Amino acid sequence: MTDPHPIERLLEIMARLRDRERGCPWDIEQTFATIAPYTIEEAYEVADAIDRGDLAALKDELGDLLLQVVFHAQMAREQGAFAFADVVAAICDKMVRRHPHVFGDADIADAEAQTAAWEETKRREREAAGENDGSALAGISRGLPEWMRAIKLQKRAARVGFDWPGVQPVIAKLHEEIEEVRAEFAAKAAGDAQAQARLEDEIGDLLFVCANLARHAGVDPGAALRRANLKFEHRFRAMEALAQAEGRALAELDLDAQEALWDRAKAAGR
Numbered sequence: 001m002t003d004p005h006p007i008e009r010l011l012e013i014m015a016r017l018r019d020r021e022r023g024c025p026w027d028i029e030q031t032f033a034t035i036a037p038y039t040i041e042e043a044y045e046v047a048d049a050i051d052r053g054d055l056a057a058l059k060d061e062l063g064d065l066l067l068q069v070v071f072h073a074q075m076a077r078e079q080g081a082f083a084f085a086d087v088v089a090a091i092c093d094k095m096v097r098r099h100p101h102v103f104g105d106a107d108i109a110d111a112e113a114q115t116a117a118w119e120e121t122k123r124r125e126r127e128a129a130g131e132n133d134g135s136a137l138a139g140i141s142r143g144l145p146e147w148m149r150a151i152k153l154q155k156r157a158a159r160v161g162f163d164w165p166g167v168q169p170v171i172a173k174l175h176e177e178i179e180e181v182r183a184e185f186a187a188k189a190a191g192d193a194q195a196q197a198r199l200e201d202e203i204g205d206l207l208f209v210c211a212n213l214a215r216h217a218g219v220d221p222g223a224a225l226r227r228a229n230l231k232f233e234h235r236f237r238a239m240e241a242l243a244q245a246e247g248r249a250l251a252e253l254d255l256d257a258q259e260a261l262w263d264r265a266k267a268a269g270r
Helices: 006-017 025-029 032-052 055-078 084-097 111-128 146-159 167-189 195-217 221-245 255-269
Strands: none
Touching: 006 055, 032 055, 032 221, 055 084, 146 195, 146 221, 167 195, 195 221, 221 255
16 A cells, blocks of 8 residues: 655655664765765666656656655755755745746746746846846856756857857858867877867867757757767677677777677667
8 A cells, every 4th residue: 555645754764864873874974965966866867767768767766866855855954954845845836936827817828938938037036036147148057967058058148149040050160160179189299288278178169069059959968968878888788799709809809890890780780
């Protein structure tokens, strides 16, 4: 039979884990800072389960992510800052406030208009909180993964008209950035001591344009890279299996032989 109060049970479990006398030593010594990386990791695990279409795994991963919220709330409660109920109340209030077309009498035509209204509501909230940054880029968190922050920066700039008119100028810019990276590699090979620092800048520019290309294509760069990683992993493991089937170790083969196995693995995966 399902527990009628599963959230309360989870809160009790977390409080017990953090109990200074009877709790778990590892849980007791954690702080907001030490737990934050786990919170980010669990969010990515949720995304991975969704990508794989594994609903059983999604249930488990959502539980792990919920635990992170409960963990942070418990630590805040111990400091007298806030408790889990305050977290729930705050998000409930925010959702009602930011959806006046659902919970009030506002009229919003479509999803695009809702996005604009959402951003305007967030802007007013920042003003009410005393944040006086009037930039179109205000309020974009610096704690986001950098590819995600790049997309948000570009979207905000686009709202005031600062954007390429289509995909072709973005592709042209991508080629331009590749040539600049190529030039810095040549400078580094020639012994230029400052080339490494410039390489970091130019590769950063290249990645920023790649994110912009993904935005114009309507592609989530994080999801695209996850799929690319998965594709590489599958093909590399297939290479290892092919080499092993022939009685060879992949590391013992030269690059030409490895590339031949890669082509076989790629063809088999189509």
